[in-house]
Amino acid sequence: xxxxxxxxxxxxxxxxxxxxxxxxxxxxxxxxxxxxxxxxxxxxxxxxxxxxxxxxxxxxxxxxxxxxxxxxxxxxxxxxxxxxxxxxxxxxxxxxxxxxxxxxxxxxxxxxxxxxxxxxxxxxxxxxxxxxxxxxxxxxxxxxxxxxxxxxxxxxxxxxxxxxxxxxxxxxxxxxxxxxxxxxxxxxxxxxxxxxxxxxxxxxxxxxxxxxxxxxxxxxxxxxxxxxxxxxxxxxxxxxxxxxxxxxxxxxxxxxxxxxxxxxxxxxxxxxxxxxxxxxxxxxxxxxxxxxxxxxxxxxxxxxxxxxxxxxxxxxxxxxxxxxxxxxxxxxxxxxxxxxxxxxxxxxx
Numbered sequence: 001x002x003x004x005x006x007x008x009x010x011x012x013x014x015x016x017x018x019x020x021x022x023x024x025x026x027x028x029x030x031x032x033x034x035x036x037x038x039x040x041x042x043x044x045x046x047x048x049x050x051x052x053x054x055x056x057x058x059x060x061x062x063x064x065x066x067x068x069x070x071x072x073x074x075x076x077x078x079x080x081x082x083x084x085x086x087x088x089x090x091x092x093x094x095x096x097x098x099x100x101x102x103x104x105x106x107x108x109x110x111x112x113x114x115x116x117x118x119x120x121x122x123x124x125x126x127x128x129x130x131x132x133x134x135x136x137x138x139x140x141x142x143x144x145x146x147x148x149x150x151x152x153x154x155x156x157x158x159x160x161x162x163x164x165x166x167x168x169x170x171x172x173x174x175x176x177x178x179x180x181x182x183x184x185x186x187x188x189x190x191x192x193x194x195x196x197x198x199x200x201x202x203x204x205x206x207x208x209x210x211x212x213x214x215x216x217x218x219x220x221x222x223x224x225x226x227x228x229x230x231x232x233x234x235x236x237x238x239x240x241x242x243x244x245x246x247x248x249x250x251x252x253x254x255x256x257x258x259x260x261x262x263x264x265x266x267x268x269x270x271x272x273x274x275x276x277x278x279x280x281x282x283x284x285x286x287x288x289x290x291x292x293x294x295x296x297x298x299x300x301x302x303x304x305x306x307x308x309x310x311x312x313x314x315x316x317x318x319x320x321x322x323x324x325x326x327x328x329x330x331x332x333x334x335x336x337x338x339x340x341x342x343x344x345x346x347x348x349x
Contacts, residue, residue, distance in 0.1 A: 056274045063284040065093040068137055071108055073099035074120025082118065082125075102128070109133070109161045112307060112315030115281070116141045116161070124154060130162040132310035134281040135171040162310055167225025174226060174309065175279045177217070178302055181238065182269055184213045185245035185297075189261070193253060199338040202254075203331075206246045214239025227309045237308035237316075241301030244323040244330070248297070251333025255340075272296035278303075297326050 072079045076098075083096050099105040102119035109116060109130045115137040116129040127145035129138040138160075145156040164171050188209040192202045218235035221227045227234050245268055252260035275285065275293030282290050282299065293299035300322035307316040 052270050055270050059274055059285055059289045062286050063280055065090075065137070065140060065281075066283055066286065066290075067095040068093060068140075068281065068283045069095050069097065069114045070141070071097045071099050071105045071114040071117030072120070073101050073105040073117065074125075078120050082120070102126070106161050110311065110314060112311050118145075118148075124152070125156050127156055127158045128161050129158060131160060131164045131169075131171065132162040133306065135164070136280040136284065164310070165225050165228045173221060173224065174302070174305060177221060177226070177305065178273060178276060178278055178298055180217065181241055181301065182245070182273065182298065184217070185210075185242045185249060185268070186265055188213075189246055189249045189253060193250070199254060199334060199341055203247070203250060203334050206250050207243055210243035210246055211239045213242055221309075229309055229312060233308045233313060234305070237304050240320070240323055241297060241304060244301070244326040245297045247330025247334070248326045249330070251330040251337070254337035255333045268296065268298055272298035275299060276302045278306075295322060297323055 072082055074082075079098050083098070086094055086096065097108070097114060097117075099108065099117070102121065105114070105117050105119055105128060108114050109128060112133060115133050116127065119126045119128055125145075125148060127141055127148075129141045131138040142158050145158050149156040168174070188206050192205040192209070196202045196205055214237075215235040218227065218231055218238050221234070222231050249261060249264045249268075252264040256263075272293065275289050275296065276299040277283075277285055277290070277293055278299075282294055282303070285293060294303075300319040304316050304319040304323065307313055307319070
């Protein structure tokens with residue numbers, strides 16, 4: 001073979017080696033996005049993060065007292081006059097109930113029927129507050145007492161009916177406890193779904209984790225001075241909150257896979273958390289945010305914890321109904337998944 005022929009053959013082989021991509025197979029593990037795929041992902045992520053920002057920011061910047069339940073106690077004529085003055089000064093801020101005397105008003109505060117109120121006595125008015133029910137409302141009522149004092153020319157004393165613990169006088173501990181509870185509901189579902197095979201075995205393990213976590217977290221909050229009441233009551237409340245969310249999330253995971261699970265997590269974490277009203281009060285949220293937040297486990301759970309920690313369980317009934325509804329929903333979804341699994345196994349056999 002001549003030298004020219006040899007060089008032409010080598011060039012042809014070189015051209016084939018460096019030819020179109022079809023001659024060299026794609027490397028395994030390397031993702032190939034379709035044209036515009038990266039831009040589509042960027043747009044989708046931008047919309048998603050924008051929705052998250054909206055869920056957290058919009059309710060927060062529109063927070064103000066709306067129909068906050070308070071009470072006024074005293075002689076009927078003086079009470080009606082004061083109610084009229086409050087309605088004119090802040091038409092939508094308060095929902096006022098009337099009481100015979102200061103003792104009745106104080107008991108209504110302890111029962112979580114009202115956040116506080118004004119007691120009209122022989123020596124003048126006094127403002128009753130409950131920082132444990134809502135530090136934000138208590139601060140607002142204290143400011144209202146200062147305004148009344150300026151109008152009447154004498155100081156209006158402020159009496160705390162239900163105070164916060166000395167170690168957590170601003171109420172920050174309870175507000176920050178909500179996120180660990182959410183994590184405590186999400187993580188066990190993922191772990192038990194990987195570790196266990198049986199549908200009801202996963203459910204039982206998730207519930208057991210909720211009980212253990214509830215006891216441990218309540219113990220920590222008592223140790224830190226955030227809670228001062230009954231550890232057993234607080235542990236039961238925390239276990240109830242975690243169990244309601246875990247059961248619902250497990251049911252969604254077993255029925256709809258990780259897309260369903262992700263939807264549940266987004267609902268609880270990205271919507272339920274900012275709409276819980278735990279940092280201020282549910283009455284500071286505009287509708288429909290207030291109703292949505294109260295119907296989700298974080299909102300109902302936060303108020304249940306406030307009732308158990310500071311009010312010996314008073315006012316817990318409506319929040320237990322919400323949490324119980326989510327728990328039952330989770331049980332039903334787990335039952336559906338279990339039946340589907342048995343049907344599939346029987347068909348395969």
